[in-house]
Amino acid sequence: MYDVVVVGARCAGAATARLVAGMGHDVLMVDKTRLPSDTLSTHGLIRGGVVQLARWGLLDRVLAGGAPAITHVLFGINGEPKVRRIKERAGVDVLVAPRRRILDGLLVDAAMEAGAELRTEVTATGLLRSDDGRVAGIVGRSADGDRVELPARVVVGADGRGSRMAGYFGAETYEQSTSPCAVFYTYVTGLRSDTYEFHIAPDTFAGVFPTHDGAACVWLIRPTPLLEPIRTAGSTRTAAFVQQLELLVPDLGHRVRAGRVTARLRGIANLPNYLRQSHGPGWALVGDAGYHRDPITGHGITDAFRDAELLAIAIDRSLDDPTLERAAMTSYQRTRDAMLREVFDLTRALTAFPPPDRFVELQLQLSEALEREADELASFPGFTAHLAA
Structure with missing residues (x-):
């Protein structure tokens, strides 16, 4: 049983894992690719x-x-x-x-130095749930095709713009447009x-x-x-x-x-501009999995780093005192949405050229x-x- 399983080990996921592991929690990062590697990004x-x-x-x-x-x-x-x-x-x-293969690799190394574990070439294919419906871990598939079960108190989806975790969680998209x-x-x-x-x-x-x-x-x-x-x-x-x-x-x-x-x-x-529900019982989204907008404002990595820290604070409070989970995660989403709003609106104004x-x-x-x-x-x-x- 891990305290936190983070699905996706790039900017948002590795940063979140590093911060949460540095607070003394057991953290596992999983990623479907072999890292480090490049990804679509002007970085x-x-x-x-x-x-x-x-x-x-x-x-x-x-x-x-x-x-x-x-x-x-x-x-x-x-x-x-x-x-x-x-x-x-x-x-x-x-x-x-920095090129993403270098930046992402550096962040993963820092997360592991803080105590987080890493498993690559593991694809999340579903969720473990407790009897009351709370997310309790992930089900995955290894590169060899073996079934993997990874129980956790909190699962973080950091798997990017096409987030499968958001779908598994049933995260609602409450604002959306196309650039x-x-x-x-x-x-x-x-x-x-x-x-x-x-x-x-x-x-x-x-x-x-x-x-x-x-x-x-x-x-x-x-x-x-x-x-x-x-x-x-x-x-x-x-x-x-x-x-x-x-x-x-x-x-x-x-x-x-x-x-x-x-x-x-x-x-x-x-590309899509969207805001998604960022949390629920036993789960959270961070980075592009929870929020994305056109790259014309060059803000994606900063978004990932900001939200990683906001989420790490919320997870730490939730793990230390489960009665605070709902308030802590609600505060994470509310603060994220307030901090992104001005740039989000300017992004849409700029893409109108x-x-x-x-x-x-x-x-x-x-x-x-x-x-x-x-x-x-x-x-x-x-x-x-x-x-x-």
């Missing part, structure tokens, strides 16, 4: 996510692992670039964009290694996140129909991507062409909201300070 962290890494004592590990320290941000509006130095706020003065946008991205060498770039043009948002091995993630977001020239290009999609960048954001496009593309082009369209002047206004509102959020995260209770040791 640029904004200040709030970096604040969490710093608070947890992991930022130095991320930097030591080869992620370049981002010290500047470039904003290009209709071809006119402005570069700003990242000022210290909420205790950090850099940003980072009208698509994003394509690849990796390119020869670009600035210390600068995030954001370029705005009519119906266009493009950018650069420097990452490991001298490469940078270069991405392009537009209303989905306007990206048909890339989507339908078949084997020449990468060439079509570079061509579109040159047409839409000439300076960035020319620099990408002068560099070297080191990975295949990846993309996804019309208003004229550039209005798009810039929304970006300024977003920047202010993200800085306030970073301050709030930096002021969270210091109950995890001992984990930095």
Whole structure:
């Protein structure tokens, strides 16, 4: 019998497991894949996510692992670039964009150092329930096809946007829409290694996140129909991507062409925006399993880190005193929903791609909201300070 079984061992799941294990509880992480591995993600962290890494004592590990320290941000509006130095706020003065295979692996290692266990290549196929219907663990299948039963006092679904756990729990979706946008991205060498770039043009948002091995993630977001020239290009999609960048954001496009593309082009369209019920008797959801919105605001990893800490607090209280479970989990969902609301609404406004002047206004509102959020995260209770040791 584990105290907690966490299904999914990437950003949200591994962070939750680390925090809960560090509080002295027995935690098992399970994941259907063999880790570490990459996943669909542009992986640029904004200040709030970096604040969490710093608070947890992991930022130095991320930097030591080869992620370049981002010290500047470039904003290009209709071809006119402005570069700003990242000022210290909420205790950090850099940003980072680590590849997911490295970041997720680092978080898993930290969770195991805190006492959590890990089992990979285990697919959750259902739930164990007590006589009163409370979730009491998971049923799974190993890579060899063997049935696995893992009892637990609390089961956490951290299995991402297509969460099967949310379905097994019967979690209600109480707010939902579909983004009208698509994003394509690849990796390119020869670009600035210390600068995030954001370029705005009519119906266009493009950018650069420097990452490991001298490469940078270069991405392009537009209303989905306007990206048909890339989507339908078949084997020449990468060439079509570079061509579109040159047409839409000439300076960035020319620099990408002068560099070297080191990975295949990846993309996804019309992603869902949703809020799901985040808890019930014996279960909880965290990360994309419980909440998701279009990546145009670049907030996914910060969401995962914020919610991991909010959930860890609730689980700790619930395990220490089961009579507090309902109040603690209700507080988790209420706080999560309050903290995500402003960025959630700005995300939907930005994906409507208003004229550039209005798009810039929304970006300024977003920047202010993200800085306030970073301050709030930096002021969270210091109950995890001992984990930095």
